[in-house]
Amino acid sequence: MLVGLKGVVVHTSPTFVEIEVQGVVYGVHVGVQTSQHLQMGAQIHLHTTLVVKEDSHALYGFLKREEKNLFERLLRVSGVGPKAALAVLSVYDANTFSACIQSKDLKALQKVPGVGAKMAGKIMLDLAGFVASEIEAGKTSEVQQAILGLQSLGFKTAEATKICNSLPQNLDAASLIKLALQKLK
Missing domain, CATH: 1.10.150.20 (5' to 3' exonuclease, C-terminal subdomain)
Structure with a gap:
């Protein structure tokens, strides 16, 4: 099973990237957000999922x-x-x-x-x-909790997400909500 690749980006497009790992080049499908963070010649690590179908094998990669x-x-x-x-x-x-x-x-x-x-x-x-x-299970991030808090106050998902992602990510949910409300005034 292939669960990750660590190598150098040799080609990139909006939804596909080629990564050279010790002389072997792998083609990996990626999301647009992922491809925006990849640069030619950069060393990267992608978490991967191999999807096997009757007529194809495809590798999908993610930064997180x-x-x-x-x-x-x-x-x-x-x-x-x-x-x-x-x-x-x-x-x-x-x-x-x-x-x-x-x-x-x-x-x-x-x-x-x-x-x-x-x-x-x-x-x-x-x-x-x-x-x-x-x-x-407590696996949700402080940012996600802040987004949910803003939604409960009547803000739309996109608006809450945009403002929370623009704030420092090392704060707790209450601090994020407080800062978000100040910015939204």
Whole structure:
């Protein structure tokens, strides 16, 4: 099983990257957000998932383990394939996506290309328990908690996420909410 690659970026495009690892070049599908952080000639480490189908083998790469875990969980939702799962991670990072699920924001999910109302409903239903268990286990980040707090105060998911991501990431949720409210005034 291939779970990660560490090597040099030799080619990049918006959704695909080639990484040379000790003389072997691997082609890896990536989300748009991931490809924006990759530079030619840079040494990188990608967490990977190998998707095997009857007619193809495809490698998908992620900068963060949380994104990989979310991608793999999305693949278990009926009707969601690698293309749709990668599209979700091209639009939202793991924290923002979790906040959308937690707040039951179907419209935010429908902003993902290729995800209509029916698929958004399936994703929401299948992942609600997954995201809730992550939060109960204390694995949610302070930023995600701040986003949820702002949503409970009436702010939209996108607005709350944008403002929280622009703040220092080393603060607790209460401090993030306080700063966000000051910026939003």
